[in-house]
Amino acid sequence: MKTVILKLKRFLDGLFEDPLKLVDDVTDSSGLPVVPDQKTGDPIWVDVREIRMRYTIPIKGVHPYIDSLRKGRLAAAKCRSCGKIYFPPQRDCPRCRVSDMEVHYLSPEGELVTWTVINVKPLSFMHHKDYVVGIVRLRDGINVLAWIDIDDPAKLDVGMRMRLVVDKRPDENYITYWFKPA
Amino acid sequence: MRRVAIVGVGISRYGYRSDSNLAELAWEAINEALNDAGAGVEDIDTYIVGNAGVWSSEPLPAVVIGEYAGLQPKNGIRVEAACATGLAATRTGYSLIASGEADVVLVVGVEKMNESTTPQVVELIGRAGNYFWEFENFGLTFPGYYAMYATAYMKRYGATEEDLCMVAVKNHHYASLNPKAHFQKRITVEECMSSRYVAWPIKLYDSSPITDGAAALILASEDVAGKFTDSPVWIKSWGYANGTSNLSRRSDFIGFESTVVASRMAYKRAGIDPDNPVKFFDVVTVHDAFTIAEIIGMGDLGLAKRGEEYKLVREEQTYIGGLIPVNVDGGLKGKGHPIGATGVGMIVDLVKQLQQRADKGRQAPISRGMALAHNVGGTGHYVFTAVLSVDKP
Numbered sequence: 001m002k003t004v005i006l007k008l009k010r011f012l013d014g015l016f017e018d019p020l021k022l023v024d025d026v027t028d029s030s031g032l033p034v035v036p037d038q039k040t041g042d043p044i045w046v047d048v049r050e051i052r053m054r055y056t057i058p059i060k061g062v063h064p065y066i067d068s069l070r071k072g073r074l075a076a077a078k079c080r081s082c083g084k085i086y087f088p089p090q091r092d093c094p095r096c097r098v099s100d101m102e103v104h105y106l107s108p109e110g111e112l113v114t115w116t117v118i119n120v121k122p123l124s125f126m127h128h129k130d131y132v133v134g135i136v137r138l139r140d141g142i143n144v145l146a147w148i149d150i151d152d153p154a155k156l157d158v159g160m161r162m163r164l165v166v167d168k169r170p171d172e173n174y175i176t177y178w179f180k181p182a
Numbered sequence: 183m184r185r186v187a188i189v190g191v192g193i194s195r196y197g198y199r200s201d202s203n204l205a206e207l208a209w210e211a212i213n214e215a216l217n218d219a220g221a222g223v224e225d226i227d228t229y230i231v232g233n234a235g236v237w238s239s240e241p242l243p244a245v246v247i248g249e250y251a252g253l254q255p256k257n258g259i260r261v262e263a264a265c266a267t268g269l270a271a272t273r274t275g276y277s278l279i280a281s282g283e284a285d286v287v288l289v290v291g292v293e294k295m296n297e298s299t300t301p302q303v304v305e306l307i308g309r310a311g312n313y314f315w316e317f318e319n320f321g322l323t324f325p326g327y328y329a330m331y332a333t334a335y336m337k338r339y340g341a342t343e344e345d346l347c348m349v350a351v352k353n354h355h356y357a358s359l360n361p362k363a364h365f366q367k368r369i370t371v372e373e374c375m376s377s378r379y380v381a382w383p384i385k386l387y388d389s390s391p392i393t394d395g396a397a398a399l400i401l402a403s404e405d406v407a408g409k410f411t412d413s414p415v416w417i418k419s420w421g422y423a424n425g426t427s428n429l430s431r432r433s434d435f436i437g438f439e440s441t442v443v444a445s446r447m448a449y450k451r452a453g454i455d456p457d458n459p460v461k462f463f464d465v466v467t468v469h470d471a472f473t474i475a476e477i478i479g480m481g482d483l484g485l486a487k488r489g490e491e492y493k494l495v496r497e498e499q500t501y502i503g504g505l506i507p508v509n510v511d512g513g514l515k516g517k518g519h520p521i522g523a524t525g526v527g528m529i530v531d532l533v534k535q536l537q538q539r540a541d542k543g544r545q546a547p548i549s550r551g552m553a554l555a556h557n558v559g560g561t562g563h564y565v566f567t568a569v570l571s572v573d574k575p
């Protein structure tokens with residue numbers, strides 16, 4: 001259990017263990033996976049087939065930009081033909097209709113545009129405490145969305161100076177990026 | 183292009199519907215729409231199902247509903263545009279008639295969200311935007327996306343959390359007068375203010391609920407509409423636009439460019455003055471997935487001056503009797519937001535408003551004979567606007 005991949009799997013397995021155990025018992029004793037709805041008492045058939053989805057996402061077209069994270073840099077794609085900067089990076093420039101991009105390292109400095117605190121979390125983030133997500137406009141004029149590392153979100157304000165950090169996220173142990181006040 | 187009339191409308195009870203599966207829920211709305219039109223299944227040429235799905239078990243909802251409703255072997259397909267699925271489906275049905283391909287089309291929007299747990303639904307809606315760049319690493323949620331608009335808007339224009347709550351109070355008020363609505367009780371600003379944060383500064387009472395529900399329309403060409411009714415409501419014009427998938431690619435967070443583009447398209451096609459659209463409508467729906475969405479939506483639609491939308495709310499100008507009645511069916515906030523049904527359900531209520539048969543206590547005065555529906559998918563990712571009229575366009 002070195003990274004979030006197995007940690008999250010075990011966490012989610014644990015989350016559903018008790019409710020599924022109940023359904024398992026009911027199915028065993030009554031012969032059917034039918035339980036009363038928790039709010040209304042209506043009979044509910046609990047699906048006996050679980051679907052597990054984990055996508056495998058091709059990144060060949062943006063590999064240099066993803067790989068630059070290992071060098072501690074956040075990179076955009078810059079069209080060699082028209083100079084347009086794309087972040088998130090993409091392989092193709094639809095304006096020029098050519099696929100000739102170069103790595104453009106983004107400035108790590110910028111200003112906070114807006115933010116929120118995620119209090120009610122998605123299932124795959126439920127192992128986290130409340131986290132702050134913001135959008136920062138970098139010096140290049142490019143907006144980047146990421147977590148903001150701050151002890152008290154009440155200190156945040158529009159225009160606040162931010163600095164980008166590229167590193168392994170604590171606990172999850174894979175490289176991503178976040179902002180902290182400059 | 184042939185003109186298209188709405189000759190029958192139906193809507194299921196919205197809410198936590200553990201008593202019904204997807205097809206049963208759809209039928210509840212279809213049956214009411216057929217009765218309303220005085221039509222039978224045999225009158226339907228083809229049908230469109232608006233369903234976002236994923237949280238519910240049936241991957242082919244159009245086929246399942248077609249079989250259940252006795253429509254087979256008639257053709258029907260699913261249309262999806264996130265939370266704008268309902269108006270997207272209606273637009274597709276409209277196009278089939280306008281083009282001459284069909285005379286009578288059934289449009290049914292339906293969603294069974296409560297087949298999955300709340301954390302699973304939060305996950306699935308949170309992924310709606312750009313999954314790889316904005317969810318995978320950062321775990322955004324649906325209220326989280328809108329909260330970033332709320333933060334920017336409130337900081338820029340001085341709106342408060344109380345102002346947001348006033349939208350919830352209004353929409354709960356009208357929901358309490360709508361027997362089909364998810365929430366049947368009124369709330370106070372104090373109750374809203376003391377509800378917990380789901381994505382600061384958005385609180386639970388600022389948020390539309392996870393809802394099961396269905397709504398249906400019978401659309402007919404101008405050639406056959408008279409067979410069903412003498413007083414149809416006509417679809418006068420459409421507008422539509424998309425936003426970027428990545429929120430980071432947007433320039434500011436005080437409104438949706440997609441709503442501005444979609445509404446101006448619909449206004450132009452309907453001959454409506456884009457600088458003063460309020461003068462043309464008796465009643466409007468503004469997509470209020472969250473209270474902030476109704477506020478910025480009013481500015482985007484040109485119903486209020488940008489930055490002053492919340493003042494209209496403060497002055498209760500969006501109640502019946504005010505400048506422009508907004509979401510008098512309870513809105514997504516009070517009536518509920520069964521994703522695929524929402525836009526269709528807006529049309530159902532606006533048709534009843536224009537025909538002056540809305541529920542007691544929430545009938546807007548009808549003098550101009552026009553209404554506007556505004557349905558947003560995701561966080562401004564898709565927008566559809568429809569202008570309805572009692573007069574044949």
Ligand SMILES: [Zn+2]
Binds near residue numbers: 079082095
């Ligand atoms: Zn280019």
